[in-house]
Amino acid sequence: MKYFDFAATTPLDPEAAEVYVQVATEYYGNSSSLHDIGGQSAALLENCREELAKLAGIDKQGLFFTSGGTEGNFLAVEALLSSPKKEGNHIIAGMAEHSSIHGVLNRLKGAGYEITLLPLNSNGLVDLELLVESIKPGTIMIALQHVNSEIGTIQPIEEIATICRLNGIHLHSDCVQSFGKINVNTIAPLVSSFSFSGHKIYGPKGIGGVYVDPHINWEPFFPGGSHENGFRPGTSNVPAIAAMTVAAQKITANLQEDHHRYRLLRKALIDSLEPIKEKVTIYQADDMSQVATIIGLRISGIEGQWMMLECNRLGFAISTGSACQIGMQSPAKVTQALGLTTTEAKEFIRVSFGRSTCFEDVVELGESIVTIVNKFSASAVIENN
Known part of the structure; x- marks a missing residue:
């Protein structure tokens, strides 16, 4: 065959697979444990966080590991909404966003948020004039994917980020199809948050990440969590994170x-x-x-x-x-x-x-x-x- x-998924890179097995067998401690074995795992985790942050051109303090793009999109949107730049309940998103974005938007609509969905023009791009016209005084967030997973068009995130900054609006971008495929360094520091996934870049399934601007004082969606600075619950998957980091290094180098x-x-x-x-x-x-x-x-x-x-x-x-x-x-x-x-x-x-x-x-x-x-x-x- x-x-x-x-675009759906990639095979696991052999070197990433070797790293996964090595870390799973030699760095098996819980990264939140206080003993030396846990400390070794924690040190490796932070080394991966630093390396991925360098690859994306972002502050490592804003990088959190998740189970993948779907969870990442959900938690990023919720994080931004917990700390809006201004009062309001209006959200703008692309009609062609991933189902994980539409899923959280449907929940928010039921909670009283107003949602505006933008179509694509004949070239598969968002019309910036229509986007500006759609902004209201109460618009607090825009969610637009960087690269569309079905047709591969690249949205003008730089221009959209400028529009958001001038209007006091958070911008979340789903970068699952762009991270490791094109250079995201130009847009990563401009957005309020972005998500990525390991299995799209020859890393393991079940691992990904979210960047949230460290200047945003977000509140955790799941209260009481101790992992990833409270961003999400659950023991950190250090073997998968290490394997994803190796995969990211290889794909960005080429x-x-x-x-x-x-x-x-x-x-x-x-x-x-x-x-x-x-x-x-x-x-x-x-x-x-x-x-x-x-x-x-x-x-x-x-x-x-x-x-x-x-x-x-x-x-x-x-x-x-x-x-x-x-x-x-x-x-x-x-x-x-x-x-x-x-x-x-x-x-x-x-x-x-x-x-x-x-x-x-x-x-x-x-x-x-x-x-x-x-x-x-x-x-x-x-x-x-």
């Missing part, structure tokens, strides 16, 4: 080289779809606002779920823009944000590249998609006759 779903390679792979896939280009719609921005590793597209007349299964049958693992919720197919949030019809939304598929993706496999995938489309079109003609 040739894997093209790296950002420039990887960027060039992924651009070539992206072009190769798009070029291979040329024979069916009249049926293909790719949702993307210009090169400066687009990560190369994620291609979100739809093929007119073919449901994404069917295309995914056909690709799977041929030995290619891709994903669709639909998730099964309570037994029903629900279109991905990005398709709603782009204004697609229900039929168009169901045609959406995603291809994402990673470290092991090679040029030949990309071309083979594209050619296989073309073959699938041509066979489908031919069978449709026969049925109509």
Whole structure:
């Protein structure tokens, strides 16, 4: 099986795996324990915190480890709301945010907060004029992902951070798809908080982190916790944190080289779809606002779920823009944000590249998609006759 779903998860890096086992067997003490074994674990934990903070260009005092991006998004939003810059109950978020953001927003709406969701323009970006127009005197927070997980567009977080600063608004950015993929150092110091996840960068599953500006006097959502300065409960997962740190060091060291390679792979896939280009719609921005590793597209007349299964049958693992919720197919949030019809939304598929993706496999995938489309079109003609 040739894997093209790296935006969903990545395989654990072998060096990170070795570090995980070593730390789990040699630094097994609880990092909150006061004896020497616990102290060794605590020292390693803080070394990891310092190293990750350097990689992201942030103050280590604001970096907290979590179980992943979902928990990180939830706790970050709650932390910011516990210490707003001004009075109010209005929150602005992207319509295409991850389900973890929509989950906490739904809870907040029930608690009396007013929520405004912003769509995306045809290039998959938030309209800054619309964002400014949406701000009210009582707007206290904006939540916008850095990179969209379905189509890979990069939101202009720097400009949005300036808007937030001028209006006394907290800004949270979900950086799960950008951390380790593009340079986040330029935006990390500008936001009130951001989240990231280990398993998107060849680290272990079940580990991630949140940065919250140390100047914010947040209150813990879970009272009485002693770990991570009270940010979250539960014993710190030091082996996973150490493994994630190694994975982060490796992936950030190759950002420039990887960027060039992924651009070539992206072009190769798009070029291979040329024979069916009249049926293909790719949702993307210009090169400066687009990560190369994620291609979100739809093929007119073919449901994404069917295309995914056909690709799977041929030995290619891709994903669709639909998730099964309570037994029903629900279109991905990005398709709603782009204004697609229900039929168009169901045609959406995603291809994402990673470290092991090679040029030949990309071309083979594209050619296989073309073959699938041509066979489908031919069978449709026969049925109509």
